[in-house]
Amino acid sequence: MLLAKLCCPPDYPALAKLAVEYPQPSDPDHPSQVLLCLDDQQRLVLRQSGPKAPGDVLVDFVGGSQGHRRKFGGGKSQQVAKACGLHKKKDPLILDATAGLGRDGFVLANIGAHVILLERHPSVAVILQDGLDRAAACIETAEIVSRICLYHGSLLDAQLPEFEQPDIVYLDPMFPERKKKAAVKKEMVLFHSLVGCDEDSDQLLKPALALAKKRVVVKRPTHAPWLDNQKPSLELTGKSCRFDIYFTAE
Numbered sequence: 001m002l003l004a005k006l007c008c009p010p011d012y013p014a015l016a017k018l019a020v021e022y023p024q025p026s027d028p029d030h031p032s033q034v035l036l037c038l039d040d041q042q043r044l045v046l047r048q049s050g051p052k053a054p055g056d057v058l059v060d061f062v063g064g065s066q067g068h069r070r071k072f073g074g075g076k077s078q079q080v081a082k083a084c085g086l087h088k089k090k091d092p093l094i095l096d097a098t099a100g101l102g103r104d105g106f107v108l109a110n111i112g113a114h115v116i117l118l119e120r121h122p123s124v125a126v127i128l129q130d131g132l133d134r135a136a137a138c139i140e141t142a143e144i145v146s147r148i149c150l151y152h153g154s155l156l157d158a159q160l161p162e163f164e165q166p167d168i169v170y171l172d173p174m175f176p177e178r179k180k181k182a183a184v185k186k187e188m189v190l191f192h193s194l195v196g197c198d199e200d201s202d203q204l205l206k207p208a209l210a211l212a213k214k215r216v217v218v219k220r221p222t223h224a225p226w227l228d229n230q231k232p233s234l235e236l237t238g239k240s241c242r243f244d245i246y247f248t249a250e
Helices: 013-020 064-072 079-085 104-110 120-137 186-195 202-211
Strands: 005-008 034-039 043-049 093-096 113-119 148-152 168-171 216-220 234-237 241-247
Touching: 034 120, 043 120, 043 186, 079 093, 079 104, 079 216, 079 234, 079 241, 104 113, 104 148, 104 168, 113 120, 120 148, 168 186, 168 202, 202 216
Parallel strands: 005 034, 093 113, 093 168, 113 148, 168 216
Antiparallel strands: 034 043, 216 241, 234 241
């Protein structure tokens, strides 16, 4: 079984509430665990135990690939920015309802949007909040983080957290892993094994359409079917992914 468990020092008692067990398919002869713990730089990470474990999963908005994207990613010329209409409206309120590691949400906030992140997996929400906290303490990224807030929950919850109605709802549900596993980064192997694919992703479109003032944007692999088999108003297709846009108001 793969389990998400808290493994932190005593000064993180509040996080204990989010330490829950998630059974996942695994090799019964080689059980492993996914632990929420601190690395040598005092960052919260998800780490898998056992032989041949992949690398840690963490959220870093200051350095690494996300820092490079922040500095050189292309700003409003990026496909996700165009899909969300940031070339028309400077500061929309965007609900990223499948936040994951927060990468696209952070990009949108960097361009000027106000972003609500909604993440339903508690351990992922914890490392995402840790990444936001560290970015808030950095002078380079503090202003960006001031436009972001994170909630633990799902659009499918009977009672959603209270937040302002967004102009745009952004969806990027997990898709089944590619057959060529070598093409997937090692840390994402861990992430996929913990979170799995979103089997209920089709159910997200209806509440998203009801909630968004202006549009719903769905990020999909290029050859993936439309979410809930509903044809979008517009498609923006890139090399590896596609943005399906559903207008809810003219």
